[in-house]
Amino acid sequence: MATLVLAAVCTLLVLVLPALSKEFTDEVIPKGQTERIVPLALVGLGAIALRQVLFTLRTVSNNVFEQKVVHDLRTELYGKIQRLPLRWFDNQPTGDIMTRVASDVPAMERVIIEGLDQGLSGVLQFVVVFGYLLTQHAGLTLLTVAPLPVVALAVRIYQKRVEPKYKAASEAGSALNSLLHDNIAGIRQIKAYTVEPEELERFDRRSRDVQTAQLSVVKANAVIWPFVSLVAESGIVLTIAFAAWWICRGTATLGTLSAVLMSWGLLYDPVSRVNPLTQLFTAGIVAGKRVFAVLDQTDEANFAEGGRLEELKGAVRFEGVAFSYGGEVPTVAGVDVEAQPGQTIALVGPTGAGKSTLLNLLTRFYEPDSGRILLDGAPVSGMSKEWLRDRIGYVTQESFLFNASVRENLTVAKPGAEDEEIWAALESANAAEFVRRLPEGLETVTGERGTRLSGGERQRLSIARALLKNPPILLLDEATSAVDNETERLIQEALERLRADRTCFVIAHRLSTVEKADRIYVMERGRVVESGRHGELLAMGGLYARLCAGGLKEEAAVSA
Ligand SMILES: Nc1ncnc2c1ncn2[C@@H]1O[C@H](COP(=O)(O)OP(=O)(O)OP(=O)(O)O)[C@@H](O)[C@H]1O
Ligand SMILES: [Mg+2]
Structure with missing residues (x-):
């Protein structure tokens, strides 16, 4: 994959700076090679510039891939949701389903893309720098990585502890969205019964649950990561102390120390990325479980086959x-x-x-x-x-219209229906007259659930929809x-037809x-x-x- 090659080249380029540093300390400075200063500096600048260019390329190529993955996953999830039996929907709040599609999919995908990309390039960088250091001074290298087992253990413990917290945070978010969805859909009832204060309080409670759950995640993060940094950074003190000792004894050079010090940052840069990455992974695993909980549901039985x-x-x-x-x-x-x-x-x-x-x-x-x-x-x-x-044509008890044009609402029953057929159906449903009076006729958008139309108008459009289908x-x-009596008579006539x-x-x-x-x-x-x-x-x-x-x-x- 192109992005992996890019990552590998970027990683090799990071070694240019420690190498230059060593060259300056051990060769250029002691030997007074002033004529090499400018060329070497230019090499350093070139390496930095090239690295940034490659980095940009990588970001773009990653994002192209990333957006495709999100799109595919999102579509797959929606496709699955559509194939689930109604019974599943009876028990699943809409807000929760929406959270899974809108938030959990991106969270999950971030693991796949950023996680893998950063994780891989991190591992690559670590291995390359570690190898370079070994060629410089084995003892110093081992001292440098001495704190890592402690870091690994801490991360492991952290992950176990914090996963349930992420899960709780995610569920609290879902619950909040469900309530929000329900309340927006029921805003007329809320206003009619003037229960705004009560609903606000309910929302406030759910929102606080989210706050508490999020804070609990943040607190866990706030303790663990400074600890990890503490352990990691204490390594550098050890390294300097031992380097001083070995330089005094003549088994290391000043240049070695400068190269090691410069590399330390490069070595621990991937380690410092473990923090955001672990958070990303933990959140991603929780999101992934929620997405797969839907994907693993059994489809409605014999839909196409049978x-x-x-x-x-x-x-x-x-x-x-x-x-x-x-x-x-x-x-x-x-x-x-x-x-x-x-x-x-x-x-x-x-x-x-x-x-x-x-x-x-x-x-x-x-x-x-x-x-x-x-x-x-x-x-x-x-x-x-x-x-x-x-x-089967089914005119349901509640006339549901999509937030789309009258035409789109009707052609659900018969995709690609001609205008004449649509008007004929509207005529038979006694709906033609009011549709003609709508500001944009057939292209008028009916509003969410058809709220821009009256109950009787919605009902007659539903009947027209069934008529257009012309089912046995x-x-x-x-x-x-x-x-009113007149509308009722019109509906009766339509029904009889x-x-x-x-x-x-x-x-x-x-x-x-x-x-x-x-x-x-x-x-x-x-x-x-x-x-x-x-x-x-x-x-x-x-x-x-x-x-x-x-x-x-x-x-x-x-x-x-
Ligand atoms: N999706 C559902 N999940 C659980 N219970 C349901 C569901 N839909 C309906 N019920 C219950 O099943 C029973 C019959 O409902 P149904 O909708 O068939 O009544 P109905 O005869 O059509 O009534 P109406 O004249 O009010 O429309 C009711 O007691 C209702 O509470
Ligand atoms: Mg009923």
């Missing part, structure tokens, strides 16, 4: 499906639901009954604990998730937010939607308690009848 159906008719069956997010009581249990191709199935029931969960199982965001889900008679558990999800199976988790000619599961909160369904399943506490058509269910006088009497819609408005 079965595919030749032709999808759209028959869906849930057979005795049970699932739990992790708690003791199953979220859904013993669920049997059936949809013939092209049918519209409505799921109704009180909030928390497990309606959205059923849809999450059909898309295989989560896997059932028991029972099975069949698509055209084949279990979805054996199918490729990519294939399956490509055939459609899942509609009707948003429960109360919208979406439902045409495809198997459709609608989680309905509005009577108007439910009435038209081919079959209604009424859920309560994770179980299907009633099923049938609107009229039949009303006649049964059970939960459905009560929900209707309460006015499905009003009930929905409460749960929003």
Whole structure:
């Protein structure tokens, strides 16, 4: 590698100065060779200049490599995160994930690049200078390196002690970022409930945790490194004393002493770099463990690989499906639901009954604990998730928009869609009119999570997105937010267009939607308690009848 050659040449150049010093002391000065002063000085200057030029080259080449490594690692980590199952995200605060990508990757990479580069060039310099010294005076050389075993031991102890402190500091930083992320996302709630002082206090506490953890690292560093310097520098006193003795006895020359003294700095320069390097390594190891903790997670199972159906008719069956997010009581249990191709199935029931969960199982965001889900008679558990999800349009309960243009938000469903298709989808979703009124039309940026749009507008864009995809199976988790009657009518119309000619599961909160369904399943506490058509269910006088009497819609408005 070019950078290694550069490092080697730089290292050899450092020897020029001690050699010159010796030449001046032992030859030029005693023999009065004044004519050699200028040429020798020029050699010294040349060596210094060349070294700095090479150093610049090395820095640049290292950084090119370094940035590439960071980029690759960062991208690999993000790619991995994207392939992880949803369950992982349920337990991982966003701020923590962000810290791993944004801070831990660079910390880890610094070890690979700076650590290896500085470490290697340090070792190289040490070996070269040590070899040079040996040719000068073996006894003095051994005295010079005598303190090193003590230094090595100290560093070893330090590393063991300080690693947990780095880990704590890193975790405290992550916790702080998680809180920050959560609070910025929830700033409206914080302001609405005027909990600013409480949140500030919470932030203050987390920030103090970071402060304490960082200080603890700093304290450990503050004790160990002066100790290392003390030991190392005491070596030089020994060296001078013994050199004086050997010069008096005639076994060493003044020139040898001057060369040794000049080399001492060069020999201990790598040793002094052990301090920042050890800190770098320790921090890097901690960061590396955090990055690999993510990289070692198992990918979502059979995403690309797995079965595919030749032709999808759209028959869906849930057979005795049970699932739990992790708690003791199953979220859904013993669920049997059936949809013939092209049918519209409505799921109704009180909030928390497990309606959205059923849809999450059909898309295989989560896997059932028991029972099975069949698509055209084949279990979805054996199918490729990519294939399956490509055939399902899912309008989720919360309409999420990316902080991107309206166009980009729609083409998620169909990359490269033509303008006509986009407008047709917008028309069908009753969204075309308001999009036309937006300052930049399709190119208007919707803001984070779509906050620059109203709830009803977001919802209609989500519907347009699903329409653009034109999937054979459609899942509609009707948003429960109360919208005005006109908007509701527009959304209803859009939904009806979406439902045409495809198997459709609608989680309905509005009577108007439910009435038209081919079959209604009424859920309560994770179980299907009633099923049938609107009229039949009303006649049964059970939960459905009560929900209707309460006015499905009003009930929905409460749960929003
Ligand atoms: N990611 C999750 N992790 C843990 N528990 C969850 C998760 N999502 C939902 N739950 C729990 O599962 C239960 C069913 O939730 P689900 O979202 O399916 O209800 P729902 O019938 O769609 O209700 P709503 O009408 O309010 O949307 C709830 O008790 C909820 O607390
Ligand atoms: Mg729901």
